[in-house]
Amino acid sequence: MSADPHFKRVAIIGLGLIGGSLGHAIKRGKLAEHISGYATSDATRKRAIEIGFIDSAATTAAEAAKDADLVVICTPVGALGAVAAEIEPHLKKGAIVTDAGSVKMAVIRDVGPHVPDGVHFVPGHPIAGTEQSGPDAGFAELFDGRWCILTPVPGADRDAVAKLAAFWEACGSKVDYMEPRHHDLVLAIVSHLPHLIAYNIVGTADDLETVTESEVIKYSAGGFRDFTRLASSDPTMWRDICLNNKDAILEMLGRFSEDLSAMQRMIRWGDGEGLFNLFTRTRAVRRSIIEAGQDTAAPNFGRDPTHATPEKK
Amino acid sequence: MSADPHFKRVAIIGLGLIGGSLGHAIKRGKLAEHISGYATSDATRKRAIEIGFIDSAATTAAEAAKDADLVVICTPVGALGAVAAEIEPHLKKGAIVTDAGSVKMAVIRDVGPHVPDGVHFVPGHPIAGTEQSGPDAGFAELFDGRWCILTPVPGADRDAVAKLAAFWEACGSKVDYMEPRHHDLVLAIVSHLPHLIAYNIVGTADDLETVTESEVIKYSAGGFRDFTRLASSDPTMWRDICLNNKDAILEMLGRFSEDLSAMQRMIRWGDGEGLFNLFTRTRAVRRSIIEAGQDTAAPNFGRDPTHATPEKK
Numbered sequence: 001m002s003a004d005p006h007f008k009r010v011a012i013i014g015l016g017l018i019g020g021s022l023g024h025a026i027k028r029g030k031l032a033e034h035i036s037g038y039a040t041s042d043a044t045r046k047r048a049i050e051i052g053f054i055d056s057a058a059t060t061a062a063e064a065a066k067d068a069d070l071v072v073i074c075t076p077v078g079a080l081g082a083v084a085a086e087i088e089p090h091l092k093k094g095a096i097v098t099d100a101g102s103v104k105m106a107v108i109r110d111v112g113p114h115v116p117d118g119v120h121f122v123p124g125h126p127i128a129g130t131e132q133s134g135p136d137a138g139f140a141e142l143f144d145g146r147w148c149i150l151t152p153v154p155g156a157d158r159d160a161v162a163k164l165a166a167f168w169e170a171c172g173s174k175v176d177y178m179e180p181r182h183h184d185l186v187l188a189i190v191s192h193l194p195h196l197i198a199y200n201i202v203g204t205a206d207d208l209e210t211v212t213e214s215e216v217i218k219y220s221a222g223g224f225r226d227f228t229r230l231a232s233s234d235p236t237m238w239r240d241i242c243l244n245n246k247d248a249i250l251e252m253l254g255r256f257s258e259d260l261s262a263m264q265r266m267i268r269w270g271d272g273e274g275l276f277n278l279f280t281r282t283r284a285v286r287r288s289i290i291e292a293g294q295d296t297a298a299p300n301f302g303r304d305p306t307h308a309t310p311e312k313k
Numbered sequence: 314m315s316a317d318p319h320f321k322r323v324a325i326i327g328l329g330l331i332g333g334s335l336g337h338a339i340k341r342g343k344l345a346e347h348i349s350g351y352a353t354s355d356a357t358r359k360r361a362i363e364i365g366f367i368d369s370a371a372t373t374a375a376e377a378a379k380d381a382d383l384v385v386i387c388t389p390v391g392a393l394g395a396v397a398a399e400i401e402p403h404l405k406k407g408a409i410v411t412d413a414g415s416v417k418m419a420v421i422r423d424v425g426p427h428v429p430d431g432v433h434f435v436p437g438h439p440i441a442g443t444e445q446s447g448p449d450a451g452f453a454e455l456f457d458g459r460w461c462i463l464t465p466v467p468g469a470d471r472d473a474v475a476k477l478a479a480f481w482e483a484c485g486s487k488v489d490y491m492e493p494r495h496h497d498l499v500l501a502i503v504s505h506l507p508h509l510i511a512y513n514i515v516g517t518a519d520d521l522e523t524v525t526e527s528e529v530i531k532y533s534a535g536g537f538r539d540f541t542r543l544a545s546s547d548p549t550m551w552r553d554i555c556l557n558n559k560d561a562i563l564e565m566l567g568r569f570s571e572d573l574s575a576m577q578r579m580i581r582w583g584d585g586e587g588l589f590n591l592f593t594r595t596r597a598v599r600r601s602i603i604e605a606g607q608d609t610a611a612p613n614f615g616r617d618p619t620h621a622t623p624e625k626k
Contacts, residue, residue, distance in 0.1 A: 130612035191535025222504025299443035
């Protein structure tokens with residue numbers, strides 16, 4: 001990719017964790033002369049200006065997108081269609097429109113019809129995030145070393161795709177290409193299912209009558225606390241993902257449940273060998289993830305051990 | 314608890330993550346004049362001496378336990394009965410025997426019959442750990458700020474219980490008391506179920522034909538990688554827990570599966586409101602865990618962002 005990653009004007013619609021981090025990464029890499037931003041909440045727009053990851057805040061998405069060479073829609077997936085419809089008449093000839101949504105088939109379905117001739121729509125998805133949300137959650141390093149998946153539609157402009165790829169690389173990402181349908185299946189297992197299971201177990205624990213909530217919290221270092229991180233992600237974002245990647249999620253949930261029943265049976269019948277074999281082969285996956293640079297090898301994710309006693313800090 | 318936490322001689326049977334960390338914590342707090350240790354593997358015993366978290370390595374558990382004022386059995390739960398039977402004839406009058414097992418009913422069943430008159434058996438369980446195992450995995454701070462649950466049996470010697478509590482506090486723990494049966498139920502939800510679910514989802518992902526293992530690894534930052542940490546814990550330890558806390562685990566698995574079916578139904582029928590409500594209430598649990606000092610508030614557990622690109626280090 002030797003395309004030029006620079007843009008004159010970038011518009012970021014949605015100024016939360018992803019939009020904010022993108023603004024910071026653009027500033028760090030000096031990738032745009034001007035960043036305009038829009039968020040539905042007045043407080044968020046103000047805060048984004050204060051922090052400085054956008055240069056100007058617009059009061060509508062259309063105004064932010066006007067004159068932009070690159071428009072990145074970073075709202076929850078369910079809002080993408082409405083944003084696209086609103087900005088449609090204001091898009092500049094030759095502009096690139098992309099997004100950061102965690103599902104791609106639904107985004108293409110919702111945004112596609114609102115892309116005017118001469119504007120290039122290239123759906124994208126940076127596989128990066130934290131459990132936090134809002135304009136203060138973003139930081140420039142979020143995309144460093146993480147993959148960004150582009151899912152260009154048939155007939156997409158090759159130069160536009162190359163330029164967007166160069167842009168994400170300049171933001172720290174490694175870029176990959178995928179069919180939209182395959183993207184949605186991959187994400188269902190690496191991201192959607194883990195989050196749903198985390199939400200589910202936290203809900204199960206919260207509902208118990210035999211174990212109190214205070215006990216769950218006190219003894220959460222036994223493993224439970226790891227799940228609560230994912231289960232504290234943005235509810236709107238996750239609702240929209242569930243509603244827009246239904247088939248792939250139901251497929252993965254079905255497989256997971258089947259496997260869980262098999263494990264339940266091994267426990268009921270005391271199949272120690274079967275359990276041992278399962279618990280052994282999963283170790284190799286962790287090792288590969290660490291070797292691929294996608295997680296830290298430090299025990300407990302390298303959590304600061306002193307967090308246990310905040311009063312010491 | 315104003316009991317004296319010091320012991321003349323401590324024996325640690327099992328020199329992995331927990332036994333090793335305990336040795337380090339005893340050294341840090343100067344809580345014993347001598348620590349004898351035993352592990353089945355010759356290499357582990359040698360390594361423990363090299364690292365220095367024990368003072369002498371015995372070639373049998375019996376030899377390690379001889380003359381000890383405190384014997385802490387830190388083996389997987391399935392080995393506890395055999396260790397207790399072996400050390401039984403060698404235990405000193407007045408000695409305290411305890412363990413660090415993640416189930417307590419089965420430990421009482423297996424160890425109880427092997428405790429001679431005049432020896433005090435006080436089952437215990439420090440709720441602390443990492444995904445790593447072996448003698449090199451231990452460190453003195455593991456128990457700092459974490460809870461240690463003691464489950465004394467009826468008629469237990471009060472001085473022995475108080476002394477063991479003072480000892481764990483001197484190792485950095487906060488001490489709590491519980492009925493053994495209730496302990497096993499609490500641990501089933503805060504520790505056993507999370508680990509089993511993590512093992513299960515990693516297994517499900519590993520079995521897919523439609524998504525490659527390399528894709529799962531590359532894009533694991535989407536959430537999946539968090540589960541692989543728990544799923545890389547010691548397989549023997551977890552097999553033994555499953556075999557020895559069957560009823561409580563099956564009860565929790567049953568509830569989890571029921572809730573998962575309800576969520577699956579919400580996804581299938583597009584119940585956005587139901588999903589949003591579930592995803593919202595789980596956030597409060599995370600907040601409470603952080604307030605209780607049981608996890609870090611730093612995004613992504615405070616993982617070093619540069620771990621993404623190990624070549625930079």
